[in-house]
Amino acid sequence: MEQPPDGRRPRLISSLAQGQRSCEVSLDRELGLLTWWDAQPPRRNFSVPASEIIAVEETKIDEKQCNSGKWQKMEKPHAFTVYYVKRARNYCWRCNEETFWCIDEQLCNQWINSLKELLDLQTSRPKHLLVYINPYGGKQKGKRIYEQKVAPLFSLASISTDVIITEHANHAKDNLFEVNIEKYDGVVCVGGDGMVSEVMHGLIGRTQKDSGIDQNNPKAPLVQCNVRIGIIPAGSTDCICYATVGINDPVTSALHIIVGDTLPLDVSSVHHNNAFLKYYVSLLGYGFYGDVLKDSEKKRWMGTIRYDFSGFKTFLSHHYYEGTVSYLPAKHTLGSPRDKKYCRTGCCICRQSKQQLEEQRKKYGIGRDEGRGEWKVIKGKFLAINAANMSCACPRSPKGLSPTAHLADGSADLILVRKCSRFDFLRYLVRHTNQDDQFDFTFVEVYRVKKFQFTSKHLEDDDSDVKDVGKKHFGQFCRDHPVCCCNLTNNTWNCDGEMLNSSTIEVRVHCQLMKLFARGIEEKSTSNHSPIEQ
Numbered sequence: 182m183e184q185p186p187d188g189r190r191p192r193l194i195s196s197l198a199q200g201q202r203s204c205e206v207s208l209d210r211e212l213g214l215l216t217w218w219d220a221q222p223p224r225r226n227f228s229v230p231a232s233e234i235i236a237v238e239e240t241k242i243d244e245k246q247c248n249s250g251k252w253q254k255m256e257k258p259h260a261f262t263v264y265y266v267k268r269a270r271n272y273c274w275r276c277n278e279e280t281f282w283c284i285d286e287q288l289c290n291q292w293i294n295s296l297k298e299l300l301d302l303q304t305s306r307p308k309h310l311l312v313y314i315n316p317y318g319g320k321q322k323g324k325r326i327y328e329q330k331v332a333p334l335f336s337l338a339s340i341s342t343d344v345i346i347t348e349h350a351n352h353a354k355d356n357l358f359e360v361n362i363e364k365y366d367g368v369v370c371v372g373g374d375g376m377v378s379e380v381m382h383g384l385i386g387r388t389q390k391d392s393g394i395d396q397n398n399p400k401a402p403l404v405q406c407n408v409r410i411g412i413i414p415a416g417s418t419d420c421i422c423y424a425t426v427g428i429n430d431p432v433t434s435a436l437h438i439i440v441g442d443t444l445p446l447d448v449s450s451v452h453h454n455n456a457f458l459k460y461y462v463s464l465l466g467y468g469f470y471g472d473v474l475k476d477s478e479k480k481r482w483m484g485t486i487r488y489d490f491s492g493f494k495t496f497l498s499h500h501y502y503e504g505t506v507s508y509l510p511a512k513h514t515l516g517s518p519r520d521k522k523y524c525r526t527g528c529c530i531c532r533q534s535k536q537q538l539e540e541q542r543k544k545y546g547i548g549r550d551e552g553r554g555e556w557k558v559i560k561g562k563f564l565a566i567n568a569a570n571m572s573c574a575c576p577r578s579p580k581g582l583s584p585t586a587h588l589a590d591g592s593a594d595l596i597l598v599r600k601c602s603r604f605d606f607l608r609y610l611v612r613h614t615n616q617d618d619q620f621d622f623t624f625v626e627v628y629r630v631k632k633f634q635f636t637s638k639h640l641e642d643d644d645s646d647v648k649d650v651g652k653k654h655f656g657q658f659c660r661d662h663p664v665c666c667c668n669l670t671n672n673t674w675n676c677d678g679e680m681l682n683s684s685t686i687e688v689r690v691h692c693q694l695m696k697l698f699a700r701g702i703e704e705k706s707t708s709n710h711s712p713i714e715q
């Protein structure tokens with residue numbers, strides 16, 4: 182063992198073997214770094230940070246291994262296996278393993294104990310989790326995905342779980358109001374965005390209830406929810422997972438949970454007339470995205486293809502909506518929607534924006550800081566009104582609705598698509614799938630906001646009762662004849678993929694209200710190779 186001069190913890194260095202090859206292995210306990218390199222050329226060198234080691238286990242050596250290679254000469258070969266995160270393509274993580282063989286049992290135990298001590302220092306890792314599985318989400322594979330891909334990894338990492346298979350919609354949400362939440366280091370949901378939304382409503386609602394906060398008050402300062410949520414994607418839409426991890430892959434998500442990653446996330450609340458309606462973390466969409474959802478819900482029997490079908494049908498209908506949007510610009514944020522500064526792991530825009538908000542809070546007092554600033558008002562006819570809390574990237578649109586929206590800066594990107602021709606709207610939609618700037622159109626506006634309101638024109642009109650009779654009839658006619666592009670009184674918002682029926686709403690972004698077991702999208706340079714070959 183190497184003794185450092187200044188009282189630092191000693192570095193463990195040994196000559197071990199990997200199968201037939203001998204290697205040097207070093208454990209720097211101060212840096213938390215496991216390194217190994219070939220004793221003979223080509224002398225490749227690998228490193229794994231302790232934070233990405235999943236487990237270490239003594240390896241049971243079978244007869245075959247004992248009788249093969251140079252180890253057959255040894256009386257008692259001993260080995261230990263290190264399981265660690267290996268980065269694959271497209272932000273995917275895999276569990277890799279490396280077995281190191283020692284001649285001496287004492288040395289083998291010393292290695293196992295030293296690595297375990299280092300793992301014990303990883304205090305952000307969960308030990309006990311509450312898991313909700315939606316057996317009907319996506320292609321109804323949630324239970325199988327959990328049992329085959331996730332549970333074995335949790336068990337390898339010595340994480341214990343209480344698993345609840347949901348029996349009806351809102352089961353997870355209701356259960357979270359009753360369960361002894363203190364017992365758990367996090368809550369995992371296996372399903373799609375709908376399940377994430379359910380668990381989020383349960384946890385945020387429970388936190389407010391326990392703190393005596395009235396969710397119906399749109400101005401109430403909500404209490405941050407400290408229980409992390411892990412998302413195991415198993416739905417038909419896994420946008421929240423995709424935008425926070427970079428990929429919707431159950432193994433990758435399970436590994437982010439195991440290593441105890443933490444990603445703070447902004448949550449927006451939606452109110453109508455001092456009544457709380459819903460929270461959302463990815464998209465709140467009116468017009469095009471609200472109509473696509475409304476139509477697709479009637480066609481659930483079609484499976485995931487329903488989104489394409491309803492998207493095409495809604496595109497042809499070309500309905501527009503008239504109303505007033507008022508918004509409060511997010512002056513505290515350091516970014517802007519078209520600055521090409523993407524939200525990535527350890528995002529400094531999110532960190533600094535949160536600091537700015539905290540300073541404002543100290544200066545003006547909690548509650549009074551948020552309404553400060555000048556409200557802007559825009560009246561018009563819109564094909565779509567979208568508020569993106571995150572990029573909303575998904576496999577169909579890898580850069581998302583607002584590519585530079587930030588996950589945790591206390592703001593949302595409000596995108597207004599004014600009435601335009603079908604051809605122009607198609608050009609706008611196509612830009613979500615290529616590298617061109619989707620905001621570079623005269624009929625598209627985008628603002629970074631911390632609050633906004635929308636009032637439908639029909640509710641603003643005093644004589645709306647008389648007009649509505651006619652509109653109701655024409656509305657039905659237009660719905661039945663999709664080529665008509667009239668002004669409709671629809672009241673459906675797409676709120677994280679769930680329908681919300683209220684055309685007039687008040688929205689407020691709550692900076693970093695909840696936390697996920699994730700780390701955001703990693704820069705390509707970190708995500709290409711691991712362990713690091715030096």
Ligand SMILES: Nc1ncnc2c1ncn2[C@@H]1O[C@H](COP(=O)(O)OP(=O)(O)OP(=O)(O)O)[C@@H](O)[C@H]1O
Nearest residue numbers: 318319347348349350372373374375376416417418
């Ligand atoms: N056992 C259950 N039976 C019926 N519905 C359930 C059950 N468990 C959860 N749900 C509800 O199913 C809805 C959709 O679930 P989930 O998001 O997991 O799947 P999905 O196929 O991706 O659906 P969507 O695309 O609508 O989000 C959720 O809103 C949830 O409340």
